[in-house]
Amino acid sequence: MxxxxxxxxxxxxxxxxxxxxxxxxxxxxxxxxxxxxxxxxxxxxxxxxxxxxxxxxxxxxxxxxxxxxxxxxxxxxxxxxxxxxxxxxxxxxxxxxxxxxxxxxxxxxxxxxxxxxxxxxxxxxxxxxxxxxxxxxxxxxxxxxxxxxxxxxxxxxxxxxxxxxxxxxxxxxxxxxxxxxxxxxxxxxxxxxxxxxxxxxLRGNTDIDVTVKVLDHPVHSGQYGGPILDANTLAAMLIASMYDENGDLVVPGVKAEEPIGGLQRDLDEATVREDSGMVSGYRLAGTGSLASRMWTKPSVTVIGFDAHPVEGSFNVISPETTFRLSLRTAPNQRPEEAQKALADFLVEHAPFGAEVSVKYGENGMxxxxxxxxxxxxxxxxxxxxxxxxxxxxxxxxxxxxxxxxxxxxxxxxxxxxxxxxxxxxxxxxxxxxxxxxxxxxxxxxxxxxxxxxxx
Known part of the structure; x- marks a missing residue:
């Protein structure tokens, strides 16, 4: 025809x-x-x-x-x-x-x-x-x-x-x-x-729930605070351990890629700042092109955190907390592979010997x-x-x-x-x-x- x-x-x-x-x-x-x-x-x-x-x-x-x-x-x-x-x-x-x-x-x-x-x-x-x-x-x-x-x-x-x-x-x-x-x-x-x-x-995605435990029960923060860190602080340390000083994810086995087919034009930082509504002094995390950081490199977001609300808080050391991580994976990586790598990393990097356990969530390629x-x-x-x-x-x-x-x-x-x-x-x-x-x-x-x- x-x-x-x-x-x-x-x-x-x-x-x-x-x-x-x-x-x-x-x-x-x-x-x-x-x-x-x-x-x-x-x-x-x-x-x-x-x-x-x-x-x-x-x-x-x-x-x-x-x-x-x-x-x-x-x-x-x-x-x-x-x-x-x-x-x-x-x-x-x-x-x-x-x-x-x-x-x-x-x-x-x-x-x-x-x-x-x-x-x-x-x-x-x-x-x-x-x-x-x-x-x-x-x-x-x-x-x-x-x-x-x-x-x-x-x-x-x-x-x-x-x-x-x-x-x-x-x-x-x-x-x-x-x-x-x-x-x-x-x-x-x-x-x-x-x-x-x-x-x-398109990036893939996977979720995990991470539980950090330090005590069997709450104790008074004045009596025991100092040598015993609360579970929320330990969880924060654990989350921070996933990143280097540049804000790049450094979890072995979680892969990164460059834009598929090559990068023809990078994203405009000013536009990303305006569209996202970020505060003026924030410095973008990570290295490499902005496009790769948003399209093809992995990212982890804390999308849920179990902690006592500020309203009604009192002086105890939190014995245990759970947070949920959403991992966006590189386009070609199997999400279950990245999920296991992330879980293994967190268990291995338990701060101060705290007890860390992981529950696996759903995967999307x-x-x-x-x-x-x-x-x-x-x-x-x-x-x-x-x-x-x-x-x-x-x-x-x-x-x-x-x-x-x-x-x-x-x-x-x-x-x-x-x-x-x-x-x-x-x-x-x-x-x-x-x-x-x-x-x-x-x-x-x-x-x-x-x-x-x-x-």
Whole structure:
């Protein structure tokens, strides 16, 4: 099939633009909050709406309910396909139709469930995450129409914001609907609204609970304080032992990597400072590029600590305390390997011979794209043609557990992580929005990519 020119695809997207925005506005209004019940009627309505939109652009889509590992009912999912030629490549398009809650609408500048355009951005919960992904798939398929040269399969998930508990059982029940040569996950974002990106990597994650014990029971701090340190102080010493003087993690066996595919542009420190709200005098921990520290090197965070509150405290030496560590692992390291290395280190470095025990938590594998894959090169070319500027690849410090699971189950598929977000999107936060010019270029990008993959 002949390759469509960029200008033709751009013209078709322009002609279809109002429909695309309308789909996104209608999706925002559905209030598809999975935290309010993944099996609830509002989530079924959301799935039915998405399936209808997919059918309108030629996909034979349907709604199916998943089940959890224990057999209980799970999320309402959308699956479908459009087969143009059994010999053509097959592309799986992923997005999710559930959205984050809105705990306090008063901190929004607009109604979170009414799409509102301001200065070229459309505001509303789910506008970017991941209504934008649905709009991209819909717009790209509409733009290609009868010129679509690849087979397309679609999976629009209904519980991504809840950790995808029924994801694996659903895939195992529908392997044929997922088997593809290339998987496009439209649930990430670009360097900016004007500069496109492929997401090159995701860190993995693992948790452990660490208990530090020094006494069998509390004792008076005046009578015994000095030679006996309280469990909270010992825990602080133990936590500090994981780092060197530069703030780099120095736990043997917990691996670090450099940005996948090389670093094209480092993160801007001033922007990171502003976006995170850090105090002005804080010096960033660690060495090396800021991008590697946030994308591909490991990090440990104390996410829970059992200590007596300041209110009502009294003069005793705490005999025992427990804290929870969240370890973000390098993209290619097995999380269970890093988890054991961290646990062993903490037990071995018990301060002053205190008793240290560890309880293992859950693991999630990281992911790294193949920078040399044909699909990767096609995607980068499509991005530059659509946006008019060279893409800047970027990693993500967080985790999207289902992506490595997809890669594990379908090891021969090439996975591309794209998406509608940009640094101003505020996904998961008040005043979530999407850049409409950026969304248009993302639609054009995916249409161009599908066109190139037909080769």
């Amino acid at each position: 002949a390759q469509l020119e960029t200008g033709v695809i751009r013209a078709r997207v322009e002609e279809d633009w109002q429909r695309i925005v309308d789909v996104l506005n209608r999706k925002i209004a559905l209030q598809s909050i999975s935290a309010h019940g993944i099996t609830a009627e509002h989530m079924k309505r959301s799935a039915q709406f998405v399936a209808e939109q997919m059918r309108e652009v030629g996909v034979d889509a349907k709604v199916a309910q998943s089940h959890n590992p224990d057999g209980t009912p799970g999320a309402w999912e959308v699956i479908g396909s459009r087969i143009v030629d059994p010999e053509a490549p097959t592309i799986l398009l992923y997005a999710h139709h559930d959205v984050q809650p809105v705990p306090d609408p008063s901190v929004w500048n607009t109604d979170p469930f009414v799409g509102t355009e301001i200065d070229g951005r459309l505001y509303g919960r789910g506008a970017a995450d991941d209504g934008g992904g649905i709009a991209i798939h819909s717009g790209a398929l509409k733009a290609l129409g009868d010129d679509l040269g690849v087979n397309v399969k679609v999976f629009i998930e209904g519980e991504e914001e809840m950790g995808s508990p029924s994801f694996i059982p659903f895939i195992e029940d529908h392997r044929d609907e997922f088997d593809a040569d290339v998987i496009i996950v439209a649930d990430s974002g670009n360097w900016s609204a004007d500069i496109p990106s492929l997401t090159t990597s 990281g992911w790294a794209m193949d920078p040399n894959a044909v699909a990767t090169k096609d995607a980068l070319e499509a991005m530059e043609e659509a946006f008019g500027v060279a893409p800047i690849n970027k990693g993500e410090g967080g985790s999207i557990p289902f992506i490595p699971e997809l890669q594990r189950i379908f090891p021969n598929a090439q996975v591309l992580v794209t998406g509608p977000e940009d640094p101003k999107a505020n996904a998961h936060s008040p005043n979530e929005s999407i850049s409409l010019p950026g969304l248009k270029n993302n639609v054009i990008t995916e249409a161009l990519l599908l066109n190139k993959l037909a080769k």
